[in-house]
Amino acid sequence: MDGDRQGARTARAPDRRRGPTPARHREVHPEGLPGSGLARPRDRALARRRPHPRRLRAPRHRRGPPRRPPRRPVVLVGHSMGGLSVSRVADAVPELLSHICYMAAFCPSRTMPSLMDCASSPEGQHALTPLHQVGDPEKLGVLRLNWRTSDRRELAAFKEMICADHTDAQFLRVLEGMQTDESMTAYVDRAVGRAATWGRLPRTYLRFGKDRTLATQLQDRMIAEADELTPHNRFTVHNFPNAGHLGPPDPTRVTDALHGLPL
Secondary structure, X not given: OEOOOOOOOOOOOOOOOOEEEOOOOEEEOOOEOOOEOOOOHHHHHHHHOOOXXXXXXXXXXXXXXXXXXXXXXXXXXXXXXXXXHHXXXXXXXXXXXXXXXXXXXXXXXXXXOEHHHHXXXXXXXXXXXOOOOOOOHXXXXXXXXXXXXXXXXXXXXXXXXXXXXXXXXXXXHHHHOOOOEEEOHHHHOEOOOOOOOHXXXXXEEEEEOOOOOOOHHHHHHHHHHHHHHOOOOOOEEEEEOOOOOOOOOOOHHHHHHHXXXXX
């Protein structure tokens, strides 16, 4: 599950297609989040609309018979802003999941309950920010960036933010899938898991050591505060010391870590 402007392209794992992976006999279902990196005008309008609180609470108060557990183990993986949805889903329906995984992803805590809180923390200030934004986010309801700019300084900043360790050709291919708008709602909404629900699931963090979008210092703080909430059930951390925000150019180690998650 991906929450940045690339939709479901970010992980770039070899098993990107939907369906069984022959070598490991698992299915991969990449999803891009609504309201994040949307391209169509109708979807941009939808992204500006704040979800009704009752809709957000609905999974916890579902009426009718209990949910049947899935026939196969389900591992929910989130990258970047996708971590917010991992936390919310795991908190709402932990019985439907076997493992959760944050891949250089936001994992808000009691002291940093939203993405905005995480990003504005002292640790979050180590991240790079774009040189220019398009328009007023308060009026637009979205954070808008021009990924198609011809300004060399802005392009260099974008590359440093998301994939400094990739070639220029790889970086330009990444830009092809980038969308301009990112919903501001995602920045301010609370996304903190509770110890009795979210905290009961086995969880893994893939730590990217040269991430300039989600600073490594912030990744470390989020891991530590999650472990403080559930000292009996701590993160398993896989460290990728040279990886930028999109992960290493060769994703083999990342996919090996994902395939090796205990179920």
